[in-house]
Amino acid sequence: MVTGATGLLLPLVARGLIEDLAEDRAITGALLALSGLVIANAAVGALGSYVLRRTAESVVLGARRALSSYLLRLRITAVDRSEPGDLMARITSDTTLLREVTTDSLVGLGTGGLTLVATVVLMAVVDPVLLGVTLAVILGAGTVLGVIVPRINRASRQAQDAVGVMGASLERVLGALRTVKASGAEDREERALHAAAEESWRQSVRAAKWSAAAGNTAGLAMQTAFITVLAVGGARVATGAISIATLVAFLLYVFYLMSPIQQVIGAVIQYQAGSAALSRIQEALGLPAEPAARTAPLPSSAAEPASLAFSDVRFRYAEDLPYVHHGVTFEVPARGMTAFVGPSGAGKTTVFSLIERFYDPESGTITLDGRALTDWELPRLRSAIGYVEQDAPVLSGTLRDNLLLGNPEADDETVRRVLKTTRLDDLVGRLPQGLDTLVGHRGTKLSGGERQRVAIARALLRSPRLLLLDEATSQLDAVNEAALRDTVADVARTTTVLCVAHRLSTVTSADRIVVMDAGRVRAVGTHRELVAADPLYAELAATQFLATAE
Numbered sequence: 179m180v181t182g183a184t185g186l187l188l189p190l191v192a193r194g195l196i197e198d199l200a201e202d203r204a205i206t207g208a209l210l211a212l213s214g215l216v217i218a219n220a221a222v223g224a225l226g227s228y229v230l231r232r233t234a235e236s237v238v239l240g241a242r243r244a245l246s247s248y249l250l251r252l253r254i255t256a257v258d259r260s261e262p263g264d265l266m267a268r269i270t271s272d273t274t275l276l277r278e279v280t281t282d283s284l285v286g287l288g289t290g291g292l293t294l295v296a297t298v299v300l301m302a303v304v305d306p307v308l309l310g311v312t313l314a315v316i317l318g319a320g321t322v323l324g325v326i327v328p329r330i331n332r333a334s335r336q337a338q339d340a341v342g343v344m345g346a347s348l349e350r351v352l353g354a355l356r357t358v359k360a361s362g363a364e365d366r367e368e369r370a371l372h373a374a375a376e377e378s379w380r381q382s383v384r385a386a387k388w389s390a391a392a393g394n395t396a397g398l399a400m401q402t403a404f405i406t407v408l409a410v411g412g413a414r415v416a417t418g419a420i421s422i423a424t425l426v427a428f429l430l431y432v433f434y435l436m437s438p439i440q441q442v443i444g445a446v447i448q449y450q451a452g453s454a455a456l457s458r459i460q461e462a463l464g465l466p467a468e469p470a471a472r473t474a475p476l477p478s479s480a481a482e483p484a485s486l487a488f489s490d491v492r493f494r495y496a497e498d499l500p501y502v503h504h505g506v507t508f509e510v511p512a513r514g515m516t517a518f519v520g521p522s523g524a525g526k527t528t529v530f531s532l533i534e535r536f537y538d539p540e541s542g543t544i545t546l547d548g549r550a551l552t553d554w555e556l557p558r559l560r561s562a563i564g565y566v567e568q569d570a571p572v573l574s575g576t577l578r579d580n581l582l583l584g585n586p587e588a589d590d591e592t593v594r595r596v597l598k599t600t601r602l603d604d605l606v607g608r609l610p611q612g613l614d615t616l617v618g619h620r621g622t623k624l625s626g627g628e629r630q631r632v633a634i635a636r637a638l639l640r641s642p643r644l645l646l647l648d649e650a651t652s653q654l655d656a657v658n659e660a661a662l663r664d665t666v667a668d669v670a671r672t673t674t675v676l677c678v679a680h681r682l683s684t685v686t687s688a689d690r691i692v693v694m695d696a697g698r699v700r701a702v703g704t705h706r707e708l709v710a711a712d713p714l715y716a717e718l719a720a721t722q723f724l725a726t727a728e
């Protein structure tokens with residue numbers, strides 16, 4: 179505003195200068211005022227522009243922090259429905275567009291708008307007739323802009339959506355690059371990536387076309403205003419209605435009008451891209467999330483193991499999908515090892531997802547320590563559990579980062595002990611950088627079996643009251659598997675262990691086995707009991723399990 183005000187005073191001082199010259203008065207004062215104004219204008223302008231950019235960066239930072247915190251708390255149901263690459267684009271690319279909204283758009287609209295109004299007021303003071311001429315031209319341009327602006331908005335939104343699609347395609351390909359290469363699918367994936375990039379290009383070019391049209395409409399309007407004012411003003415000077423000095427001052431105002439008008443139109447155009455990005459950010463912030471809560475402390479090593487019960491649990495992943503659990507009921511007392519077996523797709527992993535409350539059942543209750551899961555504070559519930567997922571994910575970073583992910587407080591002695599029980603000590607000893615070795619994206623620098631052992635070690639370091647192992651030993655060789663079986667048996671003496679098992683060797687030593695089939699529990703018992711009592715179990719034991727047993 180100060181920059182605008184100093185700029186606005188210049189024509190008045192210029193008029194004074196011309197009048198001083200015309201009337202042979204000293205011009206030192208006017209010259210000094212002119213120089214002072216020019217310098218103040220430049221200095222305040224530079225400072226303002228810095229403050230503005232800083233503010234804009236802070237807006238982007240705020241949006242990125244809010245979005246990343248929110249996305250970490252997303253419910254798994256929302257993650258199932260979204261593309262991670264698209265969510266990533268919303269945090270990285272869409273937030274960048276907010277920078278322009280803050281600098282060029284909002285502030286441009288504010289200062290440009292104010293300068294515009296002030297200029298018009300001063301024009302009215304100088305000569306209302308010429309102001310009328312100027313406004314008529316500007317109004318015509320405004321009408322044209324009203325048609326163009328919504329088109330810029332639509333194109334901007336589609337361009338950003340295409341960037342999201344591109345992010346999703348990239349994530350899809352980079353997440354499984356080996357499979358893509360092994361399947362010889364590079365060309366097809368390349369086409370999909372290019373199609374998304376081209377769609378973004380097409381829409382951005384469309385937005386650029388309309389933006390250029392809008393920008394030029396403004397330029398054209400200003401030139402028309404300039405020429406019309408010159409013609410009408412010239413005529414008025416000829417008839418003696420106004421003086422030359424007034425015409426010069428007015429033309430200077432028309433000249434000054436250019437910048438705020440360009441600013442306002444630029445702001446409106448920028449705002450279209452910004453508002454498209456903003457609506458994509460708001461969409462992400464509208465996804466269902468878990469309530470914000472602080473991470474709960476891990477249970478002390480002396481904490482009692484947990485007991486668990488499912489009672490008539492019915493669950494499906496979405497309303498348009500079939501039920502995965504049709505009234506699942508079982509009880510697991512504190513301590514000991516419970517194995518879940520059953521054909522693929524029976525709903526074993528889903529049991530674990532429900533315990534972690536990644537999803538909530540449609541009906542029935544799940545209790546931990548006799549208390550419904552819904553009555554537990556979510557962080558407290560999860561802090562009691564150690565979970566090793568089916569594909570044993572390992573995160574990019576060092577081995578140490580991965581091991582300490584679930585318990586950053588674990589001391590060196592505990593880490594050493596767990597490394598020994600999971601037989602990772604050999605690996606760590608062999609690596610030149612030991613625990614500080616980088617494991618690569620998703621742990622690609624580790625073998626499948628090593629990844630599983632890292633995942634188990636990570637869960638054990640939490641000293642959980644309930645340990646969930648989902649086929650955690652499927653990729654281990656016989657020696658490692660036997661060793662880990664002993665470790666798990668050891669852990670089961672002090673902790674409740676639930677294990678989805680595919681190997682007979684894991685199952686035979688279990689305290690109880692829950693046989694699941696098509697979303698129901700069909701039998702519970704020990705290996706010996708079930709072989710005699712349950713035909714499905716007997717069949718599984720005789721074929722699938724025995725085939726992989728030692």
Ligand SMILES: Nc1ncnc2c1ncn2[C@@H]1O[C@H](COP(=O)(O)OP(=O)(O)OP(=O)(O)O)[C@@H](O)[C@H]1O
Nearest residue numbers: 258495499502520521522523524525526527528529
């Ligand atoms: N996120 C999900 N969204 C929709 N359906 C899912 C989802 N996860 C699993 N399902 C479906 O739920 C059913 C049960 O899956 P679950 O992973 O619990 O089976 P499982 O018994 O562990 O099988 P496996 O032994 O092959 O791992 C399957 O039919 C599967 O297709």
